[in-house]
Amino acid sequence: MKKIILSIATAVAICLTAQAQTLQTGYFVDNYAYAYRLNPAFCPDYTFIGLPGLSMDYASAQSNFGLKSFFYPLNGKTVTFMHPEIQASEVLSGFKQGINKLNAEIDVNLLAFSFKSRGTYGLIDVNLRNTIDATLPYEMMKFFKMGAEGGQSYDLSGFNTRATSFLEIGIASPWRVGRTVTFGMRTKALVGVTDLYMNVDRLNVKLDRNQWQVSGQACVAGAYDGFNIAAKPSAAGNYEEVIDFPNITLNKPKGPNGVGFGVDFGVNIDLGKWEISASIVDLGCIFWWHNLYGHTPETSWTYDGSEATVTDGSDTFGKTLENAANGFLEMFQFRKEYENQELGLLPITGRVGVKRLMSSDLSFGGLLTYRYNEFCPIFEARASADYLLRDKFDFTASVGVNNFGPVFGAMTNLRFSHLVLFAGVDAYAGKLSKQFIPLGRMNCSALFGANLKF
Amino acid sequence: MTSVTRHLLRVCLAAFCSVGLASCVVDNSYDFSEDNVDWTVNVLKGADLPLGSSQRISVGDLISSFAKGILDVSDDGYIVNVPAGITVTGQKFGFVPVHGISKMDTDKIRINSAEYHLDLKNDLPVALGITAEAVDADDNRVEGVLVECSGSVAAGTEQNPSTTSLTMKVTPAGGVINFDGFRIILTIEQFPENGTPIGSSRGVTILNSYLSFPEGITHID
Secondary structure, eight states: OHHHHHHHHHHHHHOOBOSSSSOSGGGGOTTOTTGGGTOTTOOOSSOEEEOTTTSOEEEEEEESOOGGGTEEEETTEEEETTSTTSOHHHHHTTSOSSEEEEEEEEEEEEEEEEEEETTEEEEEEEEEEEEEEEEEEHHHHHHHHHGGGGOSEEEOOOEEEEEEEEEEEEEEEEEEETTTEEEEEEEEEEEEEEEEEEEEEEEEEEEOSSOEEEEEEEEEEEEOTTEEOOEEEOTTOSSSEEEOGGGOEEOOOOSOSEEEEEEEEEEEEEOSSEEEEEEEEEEEEEEEEESEEEEOOSEEEEEOSTTSOOSSOSSHHHHHHHHHHHHHHHHTOOEEOOOEEEEEEOOOEEEEEEEEEOSSSEEEEEEEEEEOOSSOOEEEEEEEEEEEETTTEEEEEEEEEETTEEEEEEEEEEEOSSEEEEEEEEEOOOSBOTTOOBOSOOEEEEEEEEEEEO | OOHHHHHHHHHHHHHHHHHHHHTOOBOTTOOOOGGGEEOOEEEOTTOEEEEESOEEEEHHHHHHHSOTTSEEEOSSEEEEOOOTTOOOTTOEEEEEEEOOGGGSOTTTEEOSOEEEEEEEEEOSSOEEEEEEEEEOTTSOBOTTEEEEOOEEEOOOOSSSOEEEEEEEEEEEGGGBOOOSEEEEEEEEEEOOOTTOEEETTOEEEEEEEEEEOTTOEEEOO
16 A cells, blocks of 8 residues: 555656646747647658657646655655654645645657658657646645644545546648748547546545544546456445445456547747747547446445443454444445446647747747646746757747746757757756655656657 | 857856756655655544443442442342441442453554543442553553543432543553553442432443544554
8 A cells, every 4th residue: 555655646746747748848949840739830841750769758747735745854764744743834834725736747759750742741640648637625634634633624625636548649730821821730539548537526524522424425437448347235235336446456458448539720920020829739528438437425424432332341442443444434435336428628728929030040939828627727928038059959948937836948959960859848846856756846847859850 | 149149148048957957956865765665644633532332330330349248139229238347438349441452553553642531420329439540451450551530420319410521541651552441440439328228220321431642643654
């Protein structure tokens, strides 16, 4: 169990988030091969083919909290926030009042190439996109750390988490209209790999000396045909079958778990010294086939100790705690429902950019971005400066702010005779653990890639 | 753009990138290797755990532990009849309302202090003093566990029982649980006169009991 918790925490911390599917700083980088992912009206003046596994790897994360909100150094060890020697005030200062948010994404390009045919430029790519979103109520952290010291009643509603993975098979093409305007469009077929989520819509806890009461409602769903869903009779007798999570087994998947479609639109207007551009990306959805679905009933659990057998003084305390724990867990019995289908929207992202060419090798730009996400919408304003060295080497720096705080990034795009290399960050990770895991509030992303150029 | 400006811009961009990358410093005090993470947690701090149902100690239970022959049986129960030369005050009766503590994984659990709260409702015409001690699974007294509990329960009547609230504070040495329960000891402080009837249904009832953990329960990794 400890390994699972640490692995999940590490994976979430490592996942650096994509506000876009590639660096925002890359929006104004000249001849950046993957700029079409930000605006399909953009394309390089060369054709390329991606090196498998290295063509474009991107990861980013944004959150109100970091790994160091949950773990602390103490006497040479790393301890959790629930360690008795860690002060509650220190723990709670690491979280925002209200709802804390996390958004993380890893994009891996599996295949990419571009071609020119009869004056038309086309790009084809296959990407594996993975996202994690989570919301964490402040009250939940306060409850776990302070217990009943923080009060007798807690509203722990609002804990949600979702992990999604899908394949994106896209084809993009820009086309010029007249001398100044370029339109672009990218269509993509989506193949769902897996979708898992848990929503706790309502969870209220009341603890007092006469009675403990917990009431809530939650649902869980998963789309992965490799699940072997185990069920058991409800011990509480509320209904026939509940999901037996510890006995769910995983098999190899037999096929996709969802299908979908998406489209990106973009435009770029070249006015000589000025360029104005706009795009809408990830207009689309995936139709998921959830083979795991369950929800808790709208009931409450009450414990007043009356189940403890206090007669001859045998096993009372152990039985009391056991009854309390079992009763509490019984409350979160997810009734096994029939399979269901659900439509999941992609995180629609809109951008508007302005670029000013100062000279043949220097330009400045401004970019506004809004990304819609069910749990974690992101708005960002960013300014950048791009310097082109000898028509082959781009160096771009950017600064900005989003709803998670200030951001600054840098990117380099190196175009050799037959090789294109690029690397960059959209914000810096700050302090890292010994294992190079970002520790602080996350508002960072990183990218690197290598492609053959023709 | 002049060449000076170009050079300046290159330096600024290089410095920007360098400073940013240099800001990603490694803090070795955060080591997530498996053998360095300590999963010790503290829970239930300040929480009161209800213990629920009441426990009844009848007059028969009490008196059977005290000196024999101090009650005569009557149609309705008992009549006090203490023989000359017998001293009833100071006699003790012990019972163990909370047991099975050592059924927890005591190698992993630390409890710095716990408080057992209870109300004693007494409808016997007997005034009682109260103390407590920690016991093992065989109900033998365990040393090294500080049990602070003192008080007295006034005599009561069937129509008007006395109720006394008590708190018993248990502090195991070093938080180590080496006991299995605790015994409440009732000591007779005042006994009614000879000829006083006591119905067989009368006795002492424990009500509204709950456990609280001022410093929580620590599960050691």
